[in-house]
Amino acid sequence: MLEINNLHAGIAGKEILKGINLTVADGEIHAVMGTNGAGKSTLSNVIVGHPAYEVTEGSILFNGQDLLAMSTEERANAGIFMSFQAPTEIPGVSMTNFMRAAVNARRAAQGREALSAGDFLKLMREKRKIVELDAKLTSRSVNEGFSGGEKKRNEIFQMAMLEPSFCILDETDSGLDVDALRIVAEGFNSLRKEDTSAIVITHYQRLLDYLKPDVVHVLIDGRIVKTGGPELAGEIERRGFDWIKEEAGL
């Protein structure tokens, strides 16, 4: 599904990713762990096409398409969804208008006609239940005045609305208490289809206990220095990152 080859990228002239190779097959969940400043957020921003990041070398293929040649919204409409670490507040733009624009953009990309207002609201009601999102929140401005937990739930709610085939969960666990984490993780699991793939970026084991990754990568200083199975996450939880750095000769 996603194939990253020798990716070099950075921001404001500073190289952060120094040759990333990563392939995620259909239906796989990959966890990316790493120290602060290792380049985890850069990786996710480059995949979704944040305009501030520059790719200097390498390629990303998504279902065979050259992702780097596509605009942010084209990537989104091709099925890539990012759950943001710190979702942006957009004062004045209601959740309803925002979601309606997004859902209809996705449908247009798929060659389907726009949803009627009634059908759209029905869809909103259905999907809201999955993450136990308060109805009041969907009538407010996007993320404005939402608590940290509400913002994260709102991200999963949007995922439910947009039905992506590839998700990036960027530190979705940060700032969540145990119950909220469970709701978000279970929400994600229930939305997952057989061929849905994901990259999960996290510092902790907690979220991975729910999501059960197939592969765990360790990203340090812009490179993937170690790749292993789910057990690697547990080991990092116990031993930290230093031993990996030593192993990698850093």
Place this chain on the structure above:
Amino acid sequence: MAENAFLREVAEKKYEYGFETKVDTEILEKGLSEDVVRMISRKKGEPEWLLDFRLEAFRFWQTQKQPSWGHLTLPEIDYQAISYYADPTKKSAGEGNREIDPELMKTFDKLGIPLEERLALSGTAVDAVMDSVSVKTTFRERLAEKGIIFCSISEAVKAHPDLVRAHLGSVVPYRDNYFAALNSAVFSDGSFVYIPKGVRCPMELSTYFRINARGTGQFERTLIVCDDDAYVSYLEGCTAPMRDENQLHAAIVEIVVGARGEVKYSTVQNWYPGDSEGKGGVLNLVTKRGLLKGDDSRLSWTQVETGSAITWKYPSCVLQGDRSQAEFYSVAVTNNFQQADTGTKMIHLGRGTKSTIISKGISAGRSQNSYRGLVKVGRKADGARNYSSCDSLLLGSRCGAHTFPYMDVQNDTAVVEHEATTSKISEDQLFYCNQRGIATEDAVGLIVNGYAKDVLNKLPMEFAVEAQKLLNVSLEGAVG
């Protein structure tokens, strides 16, 4: 009523620096004409080009009218009733070889500005200017070792003519405004500073201005050139004797900052403000401007304005170099019949330029205190940022506090923000202090100092203490 008692006390507030020095002073006859301009130039032994500069300025000034756009009631100034040159230094036989009258030394001692190097505040070099002449500049030799030039501008014209000629009038052309034209025609003394490439000036440089002689005006001119990668912190202080008549002070300060250079300019202005009836006091009509010429250059203006009957002053920055940064921090206190119309101009020309404006106005008595500022973002100033915050505090019901910010934005990538508030001193805060046993008067001092703290913190240590005291004195008993 307590208020009346307080207001009376304000009125009776003493101006500490109001004494006069008895010293032989050579004063040019009153009046202004081409001959007077020529005479000033001759007395200073100036080269031809400078005389020409003065004469051009004078001719331009004659075609102009005194501006009236400030929120000020500017008295009609009789420019023929002022003497444009007063020299309190005695000349010994040899030309240019001056002895300093002990009275003058005493005067500056009394003002807290010792001119003997051994007594000096640690780490501060001083240029002391009385009336039209620089009396003494300390620590020159030590500074010269680093290639720093710090002397009076009259001397600089002789010793470093190329430097002066290259920069004089380059930031504030004589056509800039009425008072700038006047200054350019008749300017007497002031300081000249040159910091060479890559040099950090090891001590604070300071100029102390004193008006002493009766019936004279002071037209100082300061020029600071800070070359690439250089740094200097410069302080300016001013006082004058108490007199019934208004005295005119029309100065120009020009600053040029090279690439990655940094200049901090701090002023504590305490000219005689006039008496409680609004009689007398200095008319402080000043043009100050810095050119941030090089990329990544920095300039900050910090001013504490407590004196003068009228203050008309807008220390400004032209942010020409890319990523240059400018700051303006101001506390202006007016009491009795004082009037202040002060603020800044930030002209963003370069890319990624940033400016910050923090202004705190405090009005008491029957004074009028205005902030006037312009933030302009040119077409090419991509990513320019400005943040302005102007607060006014009113003490008493007969004063005025006004805010006139102008913003002109011509670039869509710019972000310009302005905030202003006007309020009276908080009764809750006063009550809280009172309840803790602090008298209202002291509480006002505390609260005002707290209110002005953002700005006072920007002053160099020696000045911060001075300024704090000054605020207390200026506002003694200003609230009921």
Place this chain on the structure above:
Amino acid sequence: MSEQQYLDFYRAERETIFARSDARLNALRDGAFAVLQQKGFPTMKEERYRYTDVARDFAPDYGISLSPAEDAAPCPAEYGTLADSADPVVALNTMLTMSCRVVRIGRGERPEHPIQIVNTLRGEHPEMVSRRLLIIVEEGAEADVIITDRAVSKQQFLTNQVIEVFVGDGAHLNLYEIEETHLLCTRYSSLFMQVGRNCSVHHSSLTLFNGRSRNRADVALCGEHSEVVMNGCVIADKMQHTDCNTLIDHRVPHCDSRQLYKYVLDDSAVGAFAGRILVREGAQKTTSQETNANLCATRTARMYTQPMLEIYADDVRCSHGSTVGQMNEDALFYMRQRGISEREARLLLKSAFITEVVENIPLHSLRDRLLVMVDRRLKGELSKCEGCKLCE
């Protein structure tokens, strides 16, 4: 010297003008003529006209109609007592206006429906219109008044209107001005309002589509415990020019004023906002708040903003804030990640920015209609745009 043609016209047509109109209107004409003759049009050096070139706007050779409104009622005594007679632009109106429209809400009256005045510009030739309106809301009355400016002919029009509004004690007025004209229209509007005690006044000025507009609004708070809300919404692109100039004059204690003006500027549009708050000596316990926020969407759009606080009383709480900024890049990215096109994301942001002003409108039916209009304006789909070739 573009005032000269109007002075000459008045001299030539004075008799006709006097013969066709109300004596009260005629009584002020010669005085207005003298003001215009003596002062000429204000130059851009004058503080209240800094951002708009009056002489240029009045220079074209406009036709001037000398027919009074067919249903003109007698002109009441309040006429001309509030307008700033020293302003040459007001003087020009006073000199040439042929009739004064009057809206009077009698003591304690509360009309069930809003009163709507529709000004329509129509004609075969360039024309200047000197429109005059008097709104009197008597003691304890309540009313919604909607004034809409439209132009149906693709012709050059210049409107110079003066509105005088008297709000009696305990009265309640919501006044809405909506301009939806076209690029060839120039509008000078001077509104003067006097507010009594215990009043509540809402004024909204919405410039949805125009050519060049200069809107002056002076509100004097003359009675205690009154509140005034002033809202402005300007959407401009192409070469459109909108200059709003307000004065809120707190003459007495215990009043509250709030202003919110928002501009969205695109292409080479020019916006100006100068808002002066004057708190006179003795006007204690005044609270006043002024906000001006602007969104410049292109490099060539230009915004001038000039909030002013002039305060002569100490027990007050006044503040103003103004911002000139660009689109929130984070929000744009967030929306694009959700698959929304950049164009649509920008539109959503502009609309969110400006609708804050519309949301404040107390008359809900009008508010809902305006929300739709604003949205269509931003999308370039205003009804007036259909089939119009002016902007192409």
